[in-house]
Amino acid sequence: MGSTSQNIIPGKLFVGGLSPSTTQGNLRTYFEKYGDVIDCVLMKDKLTGKSRGFGFVTFLQPEISLELLSKEHTIDGKEVDCKRAIPKEQIPNLASTSFKTKKLFVGGLPHHISKENFYNYFKTYGNIIDYVLINDKDTGRSRGFGFITFEHEDSLQKVIKDYNSHQILGKWVGLIL
DSSP: OGGGGGGSOTTEEEEESOOTTOOHHHHHHHHHTTSOEEEEEEEEOTTTOOEEEEEEEEESSHHHHHHHTTSOEEETTEEEEEEEOOOGGGHHHHHHTTOOOSEEEEESOOTTOOHHHHHHHHGGGSOEEEEEEEEOTTTOOEEEEEEEEESSHHHHHHHHHTGGGOEETTEEOEEEO
């Protein structure tokens, strides 16, 4: 697993599960209280211009991003998920080298997605042993992200191979190992 560290961008975080009302400005303002933010991007749907529910924040001091991984974060009333960012062009390489996993984070999901839609989309890639769609505690609606765990690593590699073509219910989704 040590080979993945060369692919991680120092100081860059993936932030998933954002509220549809979160703006790039709100995202930047939230993280600026922890240190100097040198880049902040809120990912938007190309057709509608609406937030896809995730973004990226890069700190001048990389150690700040590492500290934030162990903290809970709430932005615009929603608890969000922070992970180290891995360049998407590196993801297929990770799947084909010594980095092995069966679990996949899926972000940017449509809020009206059902567990059945989520499961049915990914079952074409292989046997699924667990899947979780994260829902808002108050409304019961999808928070825009979930997790899929496959029985075999090669199923995950098939998903990653199609990295640029994943649309669920007409919405592009993001994947993180």
